[in-house]
Amino acid sequence: MSNYAGHAVNKIYRTIATGLATARRAPELQADCRCHFCDEPVAGKLLFCDMDCRDDYQKMESAHRRAGRR
Template sequence: MDEADIAQQEVELSLTLSLQRKEPSLAATGVCHFCSEPVAEGQKFCDSDCEEDWRRLQWQRSQRVRG
């Protein structure tokens, strides 16, 4: 593992921790919160890709400057 890999891991960990602190509680609605595809009972996302995309979108929204 080189320095770039380590840096990438640190960025991903930082993002994950930031989102965990600020993430609102999501209710399971029967559809994926990102793509609106049907999901199994109790699930919030259809797969890990949609969950990651939703988390990144939430992070991006939190970084916007409001004025």
């Protein structure tokens, strides 16, 4: 029985390692004085003009990842 548990633990660790590697390879957004969602001008090093745009962008990116587009 412990052999099955050992295989399960190994699979869990591999799954976690794969997820971490994928997250580390994900490109980070660069500040370019424009909101990354609505393209409005933003001050300084901000990425989004407000929390709503940030949340909408994250929802859109999550949907793209689930659909396999990114």
